[in-house]
Amino acid sequence: MKITELLKRDIMLLDVEAQTKDDIIEEMANQLAKRNYLQDKQKFVKAIWDRENQSSTGVGDSVAIPPHAKTNAVATPAIAFARSKPGIDYDSLDGKPAHLFFMIAASEGANNDHLQTLSRLSTLLIDEDFRNQLMKASTEAEILTIIDEKEKIKLGQEESDNSNQSNQTSGPEILAVTGCPTGIAHTYMAADALKDKAKELGVSIKVETNGSGGVKNRLTDSEIANAKAIIVASDTKVEMDRFDGKQVLRRGVTDGIRKPDELINTALSGEAPIFKSNGSSASSGSSGGRTGFYKHLMNGVSNMLPFVVGGGVLIAISFFFGINSADPESSEFNQFAAALMNIGGDHAFGLMVAVLAGFIGMSIADRPGFAPAMIGGFMAATGGAGFLGGLIAGFLGGYVALGVKKLLAGMPQTFDGIKTILFYPVINIFVTGLIMYVLIEPMANIMAGLENWLGGLNWCQCIIIRTYTRWNDGS
Template sequence: MKITELLKADTIQLDLQSSSKEEVIDELIGTLDKAGRLHDPKGYKEAIVAREEQSSTGIGEGVAIPHAKTSAVKTPAIAFGRSQSGLDYDSLDGQPAHLFFMIAASEGANQTHLETLSRLSTLLMDQDFRAILLEASTKEEILIAIDEKEKEKLGGEEEEETSAPKEESGKRILAVTGCPTGIAHTYMAADALKDKAKELGISIKVETAGSGGVKNKLTSQEIEEADAIIVAADTKIEMERFSGKPVIQTGVTDGIRKPHDLLEKAVKGEAPIYKGSGEGAKSEEGEQTRGGFGRGIYKHLMNGVSNMLPFVIGGGILIAISFFFGIESADPAHPDYNPFAAALMSIGGEHAFGLMVAVLAGFIAMSIADRPGFAPGMIGGFMATTGDAGFLGGLIAGFLAGYVVIGVKRLLANLPKVFDGIKTILFYPLISIFVVGILMYFVIIGPISAFNTFLEGWLGGMGTGNIVLLGIILGGMMAVDMGGPINKAAFTFGIAMIEAGNFGPHAAIMAGGMVPPLGLALATTFFKSKFTKDERNAGVSNYFLGSFFITEGAIPFAAADPGRVIPSIVIGSATAGGLAMFFNAGLPAPHGGIFVIPTIQGSPLAYLLAIVIGAVVTALLVGFWKKPVTK
């Protein structure tokens, strides 16, 4: 059966009038109903909305494929709508959608219908084909373009392999894709993986768990001989057969959007061992601990860190650029005030840095509990920021939110099915935000703030003690939480000492604050095997961030591997702080990094030497302690 036997001129809208996701769904349902394809438009909409609540069908690249299989459909059909201006459809890439294909599958649709419907989704992976659909001026041109593309697809399609042959590299990769409806995303993910594998020269066999049942099923021998298996699915997959094998588990949308990343991890041997129904198995919430609790924690951390990196890098460099106009150029009350510098400081400091801990927490929670974890994680992380709990408070908020949401899911698992439609949009966010917010407000932020006050008082009492020991303590404190309460306690103490006319402590503080990003930048340069590609890229920006006394540049590294990175940067920063005091350095300026080193009392060269030694100590410790990423 051809696609154009399901898509007709009377189900095509070349100029959609809708301006929102809900409106375009209603408009296309109205088109199908007017063409006589539906028994029950209301029932069909309920099925469409239920599918959207599982994950958006806005697949990106300007395309959305809302779909449902339900008895509300009279005749299997496809409706096509086009919006030249585009509209927000909650797409995976965050971009407006222009092309909409609404797939209506009847509950008793035969295999031929299902195969035809799924074939459409694979055609839309082609960028040139999408461009033709956007430029077509008549309904007839749309139908002709689809006919020609389908013939090309069928004509050039080789018979699917029944085994996964061994490549010269010796790697054998298998995959399974599946989505709840089993019509569109299942086959799009399969095609994306196969196309990317072909491009990379990797042999792959993909099993599809579609609406018409399992196709191209993996055999026990293939599984036994496989080097890695990718499971990109949002529906139940038979997993016990993979016990003891390296398995990457992710959502079906990652199969569509990130096939290169998945294949690269599989080929590099980065897939965790699947342990069946025991430790490491995938729970009903979709969380996999990747071979144990510790590795699961690491996966969640990395998800948060990778999404936080753009905020740290972009925001930090904008702050650094603002310093070129003068250290106080962002202060309206200062004679050097420059409105452009103030704008850069606002964008980078108040907003980018203001959001980064919340983003860290939100994506950690989302990694643990999927999309319902994002809102409570973000809110908990933002509370950590505004409550002076810093990135450590954000880490706590992220994990707290993720596991609270899992608890809420289990608590509400046995609710009557009538509540299924509102659980994710009402019950999950309401209960989880309340619980996380209350715990952050009363249990987590309060004690950290009290500890902050204690530290400030303790440091004030040490002002007349051993000057080198004070430098070691202050320098080390700058690296403990990098912008959190301990860091701020030290920084506040340094400002108070400047106001009192004692410039020595703040010299140790700035040296200690510059070392973490500089030391990690050196480590990424000289110990490349210990860092991912993203971390090495972030390391380059840390040369600038460290030079401008922006300690937060080290946060992504510390969050990803706190057990090794934090001790390394604390020791390096403590070394720099102690040496700064040993060299009798004094700093009258509160901030500025390399810009204010000429103002150092004592020897600026000796002060620079203290910073360099501290950074080298950090780099060597990180290089010694940190494990290669391939392990």
């Protein structure tokens, strides 16, 4: 999709009357509403101010991209353009007035084509000659022609860069990751600024973008292993565990836009700190380490452990007041011990199987696999199928989600926005839940039989059995 398919003459303002930041946002929103691109102007204005309050979208060099929020207040995705020759104080990053304004209106269900087009516009604005041409243009038609020509050049450069990157045998010297809260403009402006500066300095670089359309140009394990350093220019969550032991320079996305030379030179100098992973985020990459069944199982177990450890320790503390101190009918009853048993046994242990299943499903199918697997795990815990049922629910939910994703892959792109929020969860939860509904009773019988068999063991082993039973009963 071309930029000019979203940027229309009827939402272009070549000489705005606005003199303040509030005025320019209001004037551009009014133009969008007047031409029926908005369903709810007030809601749209609130959404763009919510984004603006996170960080200024006055990116500098006379450009501002008034808050680009994805919201159902937008009826039709569009780009509004406004120009102020005197300039407006927009709290820009360089402290200078902004002259060129592009207001991005993305609907909640905007498909990837729309989002990529919106992102491409932001990268064009880095070019000073392009900005000067827009300032000098005298008509809306001339502006559209300038943008069309620049976009053709940009697409040709991207194709050439991709070809050159695929021909590299030694891999890039440095790697980078960019991201911003909405993932539409700043993410790609930072990526292009870094690539342009690296090309100017004669440095090979690969940039991963964490945009609204998902992760693009993902860094591989071998590239990470061979890179001298990694630049993370992001204001949103990035998978960091994969960079364990590497030199990582962490900055905001605006530094990627405004200071690419400083970031690249610092990365090459060897002064970036060594990143130490705390295991808080999932690693990525397609090679290295355990894979398949073991990887998915360990993802579930590692996320389940805090429930096991935290709940187990609280139960153990409750025993200090007496072995029956949590029983209201016992002479040893203690209210504090009962509270500890309730928190650790009834609730922490009660969630354990569901969490195990949920994160196994998420490891297999990412977020679409989380809800069906966790619900299946909760059904297993409450239905007496225990740990065995949780394992089955986790793998079942994950692979059902993968299957549904493939099944719906051929749907028209217009449905992309609602697939993830409606079709995936409804179908995944229904299919996983229905299968678990059928399997729970036989799995519960297996667990009961196993417990009866273990019941004949000696007193020491009975302690293990009691712990095992509590885990699997979720109590």
